[in-house]
Amino acid sequence: MLTLNGTIKSLTPKGVGTFFPERAAKKRGIEESLLSVFLKWGFQEIVTPGFEYLDVLSEGIDEELIDKSYKFIDRGTGRILVLRPDITSQIARIAATSLAEKPGPMRFCYSANVFRYEEEHAGRQREIFQIGGELLGIDLPEADAEMIAIAVESLKKIGLRDFEIAMGHIGFFKGMLNGFGLDSQAEGKVRDAFSKKEMLKVEGLLTGFNKAKRERFLKISELFGKEEILDRAEAICDNKESRAAIRNIMDVYRILKLYGLDEYILIDLTEVRGFDYYSGILFEVFVKGIGYEIGSGGRYDGLLSRFGQPSPATGFAFNVERLIAAMEAQGIEPENGGVDFLIIDFNKDKTNAIKLAKTLREKGYNVARDIIKRDLKDSVSYAKEWRIAKVIVLGSRELKRDEALLIDTAGDKRKRIKIDQLFI
Amino acid sequence: MKKIKNKESEKDRLESLTIALPKGKLLEPSIKLFSQIGIKVKGVLKDTRKLIFDVPAKDVRFLIIRAIDVPTYVEYGACDMGIVGKDVLMEQEKDVYEPIDLGYGYCQIIVAEPQDAGLQKAGSRIRIATKYPNITERYFSQKGLQVEIIKLYGSIELAPLMGLSEQIVDLISTGRTLKENGLVVVERVAESTARLIVNRASMKIKYKRVKEIIEDVKKVI
Structure with a gap:
């Protein structure tokens, strides 16, 4: 145990952790798979800065998220810096400023970590690895459908099954709530209670208002399910904004049907969470076996204008660690990663080892050399410890000059083979 | 994959x-x-x-x-x-x-203190024993009061009797236990x-x- 000045202290702060090789391989596998899906859809990767000026970025992020951000002072200018808590607002800033002259639409994807001071909670870390994409410059339903289609394709690509995309629209709820003419504080209270589905509390907060209007509002809590709930939603609509929201969902849903993805979609008008900057279609990704969403996104048409250049936009991000948890819960092993061979050469002259390693690597295997001088027994247990699948021994005393020993570490099976065979 | x-x-x-x-x-x-x-x-x-x-x-x-x-x-x-x-x-x-x-399962979360507490607390820092440190902290900080919260796991009503705290924040259904220990409700925090x-x-x-x-x-x- 490491002690500092004689006292026992944690080595790492809460909410961050090391990805040891096995887990790191899973993370890398997911990143490669998901980024390749984005690239196939014509997205281009973008790398945003790790920290930014708070006064600039805060134009684009909610107060609550700013509260949760890690801040420090810039040594050069004395201005406050913020460790990026959100990639979407960074991309919005970049698109609205540096890329303002470029023709749209713009399609960007990223794999990046963000930092948020979260209370310890189910599946919450303070360093969060995200993979996501943003489609900027299009306000049509087809853009929202494209993002959802990419999300579904991503999930399938890494082998997940039994997932649902819960799709809603913030405009529906906003329109229904507007009619009460509450101030923003009271609206916030209704929204909080509603997001926990505490309908009695919502009812209490709305007592004294028109009864029919209130009843209609309370019915929103029942609006999740398949396509048929849209009719019921239309029936309780009492304003333009909500009606437009329903039409928008119908349009997106129709396109998702063309993609053949409607079976994955759950229409959910009861969800009112997410960042302030969301303005239209919202969605969250749920998968069997994990108790919280593994990704989320939506339309944020007002965000770019906060950085001086109005433009519609939509996007989403997956939480990589939650994807790993989902894959583990469903028993899916990534195919890549790990070391395939460990080569041990007891000869003084290492020509054979170097040549063999080169050949195997060219064939696509991951090959390590032992190099250290130690007994074969110790080398084999080393290979087991690090989960190296096979050991190849060259030049040990019991072997003939043209022979090698191949050891399968899993079952400790050994067999002698001709060295030439290894080069085939 | x-x-x-x-x-x-x-x-x-x-x-x-x-x-x-x-x-x-x-x-x-x-x-x-x-x-x-x-x-x-x-x-x-x-x-x-x-x-x-x-x-x-x-x-x-x-x-x-x-x-x-x-x-x-x-x-x-x-x-x-x-x-x-x-x-x-x-x-x-x-x-x-x-x-x-x-x-x-109707209950109330209340603030209680000994019946004979009197005026001793004016200006001094109040200690509050409770099973509910977060509720207590939120309640008093919204009132702008600084209190010292003492987290206990059971028999909260004993704390003021033993001089461990001035007040308690606890859950009551009938209030009988409070009465038996000579405590009175001074504020209602929430219903449950x-x-x-x-x-x-x-x-x-x-x-x-x-x-x-x-x-x-x-x-x-």
Whole structure:
């Protein structure tokens, strides 16, 4: 145990952790798979800065998220810096400023970590690895459908099954709530209670208002399910904004049907969470076996204008660690990663080892050399410890000059083979 | 990476549900509630050591755990739904849905102090013993008062008698225990009843079953 000045202290702060090789391989596998899906859809990767000026970025992020951000002072200018808590607002800033002259639409994807001071909670870390994409410059339903289609394709690509995309629209709820003419504080209270589905509390907060209007509002809590709930939603609509929201969902849903993805979609008008900057279609990704969403996104048409250049936009991000948890819960092993061979050469002259390693690597295997001088027994247990699948021994005393020993570490099976065979 | 197809038929079959019930006062009415909607579980009240009860006919599993653990099991999705008092939810602020107020298990969270406390506390820093440090902290900081919170795990009403604290924040149903210990209620912080809580993912992934249970429960309360 490491002690500092004689006292026992944690080595790492809460909410961050090391990805040891096995887990790191899973993370890398997911990143490669998901980024390749984005690239196939014509997205281009973008790398945003790790920290930014708070006064600039805060134009684009909610107060609550700013509260949760890690801040420090810039040594050069004395201005406050913020460790990026959100990639979407960074991309919005970049698109609205540096890329303002470029023709749209713009399609960007990223794999990046963000930092948020979260209370310890189910599946919450303070360093969060995200993979996501943003489609900027299009306000049509087809853009929202494209993002959802990419999300579904991503999930399938890494082998997940039994997932649902819960799709809603913030405009529906906003329109229904507007009619009460509450101030923003009271609206916030209704929204909080509603997001926990505490309908009695919502009812209490709305007592004294028109009864029919209130009843209609309370019915929103029942609006999740398949396509048929849209009719019921239309029936309780009492304003333009909500009606437009329903039409928008119908349009997106129709396109998702063309993609053949409607079976994955759950229409959910009861969800009112997410960042302030969301303005239209919202969605969250749920998968069997994990108790919280593994990704989320939506339309944020007002965000770019906060950085001086109005433009519609939509996007989403997956939480990589939650994807790993989902894959583990469903028993899916990534195919890549790990070391395939460990080569041990007891000869003084290492020509054979170097040549063999080169050949195997060219064939696509991951090959390590032992190099250290130690007994074969110790080398084999080393290979087991690090989960190296096979050991190849060259030049040990019991072997003939043209022979090698191949050891399968899993079952400790050994067999002698001709060295030439290894080069085939 | 392996690919496995999402099958519609898999989604449509009866989804199994795990439901967390709290030990203690809320257990009996909760079991009654589920039996009223046709999910009958036997022997829970008799066999107090057994923690898991299956109702195979309905594909439901009940977990009997401590009330303070119910929100955690539900938030992580280890249980799809559960029943727990609002006091516990207010204290823990877990990310779960609370769609139904079941009405039973009515209690109040109150501030109490010894009957003969008098005016001694004016200006001095108040110490408050409680099982609910978060509720207490929120309540007093909203009033702009700084208090010293002493977290205890049981028999809170003893603290002022032994000079450990000036006041307590505790849950009462009849108020008899307070009276017996010479304490009086000075403020009411909140009211609490039993709530049905639901995991966020279960609400979406198993929405047909969850919805069905919510509808059924609403009919009988």
